[in-house]
Amino acid sequence: RWLDNDTNWYIENGTDHPQFGTPRLCGNATGARVCPTGFGCLPDVGDNPNYGFTNFDNFLWSMLTTFQLITLDYWEDVYNKVIATGGPLQVVFFAIVVFFGSFYLINLMLAVVAMSYEEEAENTEEEKTKDLMDHRDDSTFSFDPEKLTHARPLEKKKPKNRRVIVMRRGAGILTDKFSKRRKKKEEEKKEGKGRGSASSSSDTAREPSAPPTT
Incomplete structure (x- = not known):
């Protein structure tokens, strides 16, 4: 047909051969692009754009x-x-x-x-955390610290016979500090007794002798 012959179409770039240009699109609606003089806008002619x-x-x-x-x-x-x-x-x-x-x-x-x-x-x-908790529960060394409600810290017992090393004149002597304290207290007691006996003897010496009675 004469309409199917693309050489009869209006080409955008001014050439008459469609291989060197694009057929001009037009429409019959209000505001649509109109065809130039000598051409008419017909529907359903040619292929759709962009191949x-x-x-x-x-x-x-x-x-x-x-x-x-x-x-x-x-x-x-x-x-x-x-x-x-x-x-x-x-x-x-x-x-x-x-x-x-x-x-x-x-x-x-x-x-x-x-x-x-x-x-x-x-x-x-969450799945990784759950798998880790399940693995810990299945382990033989697993325990839950939150369940230890009555747990108390262990009390550290002091040794009874604690000894220290005392250096005297370049020689090391292993002594008991508690025995040293006990010895010091005994010396203080002895000094207190000595002072008490000395004061009582001086008091008796100073006491005047009673006059003879007749």
Whole structure:
């Protein structure tokens, strides 16, 4: 047919051969791109743009193109082509998809994935702790310190016959410090007795003799 002959199409770069340019997209809607003088805009003529990948012909192709818009992967090319064929009213669709899809939905998905990884890491850590506790309970040397409610520290007993080394004139003598204390107390007692006997004898010597009685 005459319509299927791509040499009869209007090419963007001004050449008449479509291999050296891109066919100009147009539409009959209000605000859509119009054709130049001598050309007419006809629907369902030629293939879809970008080797047939950019289209909204069915649900699967629509999802693929919408995913391209959400990820902002060369989304302005799809925007320009849709505005040229459908008019400026299509801006509402792109505003919703780009702003809410790329800035909200993608971040929400990333947050859900991050929370899932965090919960999985916590569960893994709890399982490791539980396995370690089970292994400790199964061990022969396992005990729970929290159950020792009546535990008391051990009292350190002092030795009864504690001896020390005393250096006297270059010679080491092993003595008992308790016996030294006892000896010192005995010497103090002896000195106290000696002083008491001396004072009593002086008192008796100073006492005057009684006059003779008649």
